[in-house]
Amino acid sequence: MPEYRAHVDAVIQFANGGSLSTEGFRLDLPSADASADDISRLLVQHLGLTLVGSVTLSNLEIVEEQHRGSRGIETAPAQSAAPSRRVVDLSHVIRAGLVTYPGLPAPTITPHLTRQDSRAKYAPGTEFAMDIITMIGNTGTYLDSPWHRYGDGADLAGLDLGTLVDLRAEVFHVTDIASRGVPASVFWDRDVTDAAVLIHTGWDRHFGTPAYASGSPYLDTAAVEYLVGQGAALVGIDALNIDDTESGGERPAHSGLLAAGIHVVEHLTNLGALPARGARFTAAPPAVEGFGTFPVRAFAIVE
Structure with a gap:
């Protein structure tokens, strides 16, 4: 099966400022019909870049050429010797009167059964609180x-x-x-x-x-x-x-x-x-x- 590579110049602008330029960069491609967007994405993944804002390609040429092992970023994080678990x-926090999205109603919380009233319903020393919350799902x-x-x-x-x-x-x-x-x-x-x-x-x-x-x-x-x-x-x-x-x-x-x-x-x-x-x-x-x-x-x- 033939293999293909891109020969390309690129200017990479980062979303948080700064840029990176390449000239005559060579990149393995999955096929000869890779689009400019495909090549831009593969370039970002090969270089392991983050927070990319835009990629501008120029002087793009796709040639039949043996792959050299272009790669994407490694996905597995480094593991510590003694990992600790945290949640x-x-x-x-949802509370009565909370405004989540302006214009939508805030939740109301009212008692159905107070602790004081529950004492007459249960054995001595046993009490409960039961409450009603009224809220829109977007809370x-x-x-x-x-x-x-x-x-x-x-x-x-x-x-x-x-x-x-x-x-x-x-x-x-x-x-x-x-x-x-x-x-x-x-x-x-x-x-x-x-x-x-x-x-x-x-x-x-x-x-x-x-x-x-x-x-x-x-x-x-x-x-x-x-x-x-x-x-x-x-x-x-x-x-x-x-x-x-x-x-x-x-x-x-x-x-x-x-x-x-x-x-x-x-x-x-x-x-x-x-x-x-x-x-x-x-x-x-x-x-x-x-x-x-x-x-x-x-x-x-x-x-």
Whole structure:
């Protein structure tokens, strides 16, 4: 079978500033019909680059030539001699009056049975509290199922627990990128297939304040298409919304991800405590029929 390589010049701009230029770079290709986007992605993976904003190719020539062993970034993290296990809570606390998304109702918590009243119902020294919480599903840190966007999609009760529990987490720390929209190229250096893709923007620092409502980061359309194409299991963000809510009524991220059966978790927090690789992520809502969105206790286990 013939083998092919790209001979190419490239300028790589990083999302958090700076650039890298190459001249006459040679890169193994899977086939002769690799597109410019394919070559850009392979170049980023071969060099092991992170937080790439854009790749511009020039003087591209694809030639029949024996492979030299181009590679992608290593995915296995180094293991310490004596690993320690910790659980990192990634959920906001829900309390009465909490404003998660401006314009949506805050939860109310009222007693159904107080401890004092329960004393008349149980044996001496035995008491209970039973309370009622009324809230919209979009409260705190919550998961969107396909039913949230599509009437024929799976509701919360129809979700496969295997796609919600103990997922390999790929954490992308993008707190210093220049744009609000997180681009596809940020994800090129990792294998995100069947992974929980967690986007750490740092916007959770504004949670519960008026500043949280405007200027929030989001996932751009090309990034959505890339994550769908790569078969991510779940995409989470520590911001107001996975979509740009300031661009009108369109919601390309919700539409694309949920149509592909990729769960969406919004309003995460504390993602800065996670390593880029090596954590395991869980975010499971209750199995409620005919319901599309509900709070989760999202957490990660780091060995």
